[in-house]
Amino acid sequence: MKSLIELNNISFEYNNNKILKNINLEIKEGEKIALIGKSGAGKTTLISILNGTKSQTYGDIKIFGKNFNNLYNSHKRKIGTIWQDLRLIDDLSAEQNVNCGLLSNQNLIFTFKNLLNLSTFYKAHQCMELCQLNSGIYSKNLKNMSGGQKQRIAISRSIIQEPEILFADEPFNNLDPKLCDYLKNLFISRLNNYKIKFPNTILFSLHKIELIDGFTRVIGLKNGEISLDISRDELRDFHLKNIY
Amino acid sequence: MQKLKLNHTVISFLPILLFLPITYQIINDFHIGGLQLFLDFVKAAFTPKINNQIINISITRLNETLFIAFISWLISIIFGCFLGIITSDIFYKLIRIPVLVKYILKIILNIIRSIHELIWCVILIQIFGINISIGILAICLPFIAINAKVISEQLELVSADLIESITTLNGNNFSSLIILIWSPIIKTLKNFGFYRLECSIRSTAILGLFGIGGIGTSIFLSFQALNFNEMWTYIFSISSLILFFKLILKQVKIKRINSNFILLIICISILIIFYSIYFVINLLINNYYLSNLLLSKNIFLNFINLPDNYLKSIFDTVILSVLSSGIAISVPPFLLLISQNKYFIIILRFLAFIIRTIPPTIIILILLMFNEPSLSLAAITLGFYNAGITFKLLNDNLSEIDRNNYLAFKSIGLSNRSSWLIGLFIKQSKSYLSYCAYRSDIIFRETAIVSIVGSIGLGWQLKESLSSFAWNEVFIIVFSYSSIAIIGELLNDKIKSRLI
Secondary structure, three states, rough: EEEEEEEEEEEEEEEEEEEEEEEEEEEOOEEEEEEEEOOOOOOOHHHHHHOOOOOEEEEEEEOOOOEHHHHOOHHHHHEEEOOOOOOOOOOOOOHHHHHHHHHHHHOHHHHHHHHHOOOOOHHHHHHHOOOOOHHHHHOOEEHHHOOOHHHHHHHHHHOOOOOOOOEOOOOOOOOOHHHHHHHHHHHHHOOOOOOOOOOOEEEEEEEEEHHOOOOOOEEEEEEEEEEEEEEEEHHOHHHHHOOO | OOOOOOOHHHHHHHHHHHHHHHHHHHOOOOOOOOOOHHHHHHHOOOOOOOHHHOOOOOHHHHHHHHHHHHHHHHHHHHHHHHHHHHOHHHHHHHHHOOOHHHHHHHHHHHHHHHOHHHHHHHOOOHHHHOOOHHHHHHHHHHHHHHHHHHHHHHHHHHHHHHHHHHHOOOHHHHHHHHHHHHHHHHHHHHHHHHHHHHHHHHHHHHOOOOOOOHHHHHHHHHHHHHHHHHHHHHHHHHHHHHHHHHHHHHHOOOOOOHHHHHHHHHHHHHHHHHHEEEEEHHHOOOOOOHHHHHHHOOOOOOOOOOOOOHHHHHHHHHHHHHHHHHHHHHHHHHEEEEEEHHHHHHHHHHHHHHHHHOOHHHHHHHHHOOOOOOOHHHHHHHHHHHHHHHHHHHHHHHHOOOOOHHHHHHOOOHHHHHHHHHHHHHHHHHHHHHHHHHHHHHHHHHHHHHHHOOOHHHHHHHHHHHHHOOHEEEHHHHHHHHHHHHHHHHHHHHHHHHOO
């Protein structure tokens, strides 16, 4: 399998606090990674460094074999993120928010069409349908929606982007166990009726341990350091006790 | 001795003490020369002239006013939006243009904004002559800068997290920018845009007094002819227009804007931008007076020949704005405190509305009927005109807040006034003072209106210099106005940030 991401001795400091310490990690194509750890262990920071929104204090990252700063836009477009705080635009409708995921592949005219509702966006509808969102809310403003609906809109926004790698920070927050399972399986199996290309490589930060079934690899963070990096099959209870 | 501790409530009332020197001067300068004229003016308010001819003139003049106000509003909103976007931080985060451009634009816009539309009007009239398009231009210049500031401030509120999340989608930079600014701009235009139309109507009425047309011109002409009955008809008609306009705005609640309508607005905006640019370029190229002025005289560098009484004029202007601000801050809470009666408050609301509607130029001319021109007279005029505005704001806010504390204090036997003060006003005093700090910026700019007529300060000096075509003096005065306004604004920003 091709190596997509390489992290060498990555450290991140904030206000003289070491959030991440000497992280060495290699992510290969097709891996489904579950990132676990206590709150404050550095999971969100690691994801922010991986998607390029935070710069490491020390160390070196290579994505698609290139330094992040040297990545072409065509490479960056292959990376998607689902944020813990969702980061949706409250004043836009569900459909408009989902369409924002297409920004990387579309031109300015599409943006105006989206904002002015000038056409029907079937792909956005398909992604929302996959996330089991009711068609009645497609054109509704986000302000009056529940946490679960917003969560699924954020997931739909990442699906429509069709990235090759997807980083997700607590993507199943606010969802009931049945939906969590359904959506997780969608990302693991990548099978759907609409031929939407799901990301082949995923790294999901998870708090609900019961969701790690189906992932191929489990990485555990403790006090900013990788204290666990094994395949799902090797994972035992004592590993988890050590992390939490 | 215990040290006096100032809090927001005390600060709101304290400026009432300014009335001591002001009243002293006004009593001292009082004369009965024009008292009969003043009584005629007051009597005429109850017997406005109503006949077919006056009604026809009123309608024609109101149409003119609306036309000027609407066009100025439209242009200033369109250019304001555009400049607001390109002076916001978010623009430079997404579009690779040197940030220096933003700073240069902001400085230019701050200078344009710091000069009141009336000053722009008198200068432009002197250069280009009187016509409606000059009135529109005079209103547009500061209004564009004001709108740009508001839009840019609203765009600063877009969270860094949201910017980060959209930029990580790696779309076209312009698309990302439009996605991020779309909602804040639509929201600002919905909340603030129509209020600016009302401001535009008021400004058109004021500039009308200086000849650009509309109802203001009729008010001034009938005042000059001492035809007060006719003048009141015009004042009532513009008041009715503003009132009608406000009622409509209260009824209209825009929930969702039709996309075709937005598309139409975008097309019209593009046309207006091109036409406006063409108009201004044409105006500048074809005006020989302006070209001669700029080429033949070194007006920008001749700082040696300061106007007579230059420093005194600056001092007077600063004192005038301090006194007027003091009146505008302290009068509304003081009147509400002493008038704990429903009917009295209704009368106060009516008076506040009337005083907001009569242009301050007319108010000062009326007061000059029985008083000498003085700093106090100008301060009373400008102070009360603005008190009409601060009164409305305070009264509206007080009627919206929870009255439980007020009722609790009343139930334990406190008087109405004490309960009002500590149960209601104390809650509002901070936000009221914060608004007043913003208002005092406007008051400084408005000193131009009263000082041009009231023989006081820089405005009067400007009028003198303009009438003698002393362009170097005009430049120095405008520069001074702008500098003081910008310094005042910086000080007020500090006060506001401490209050908020």
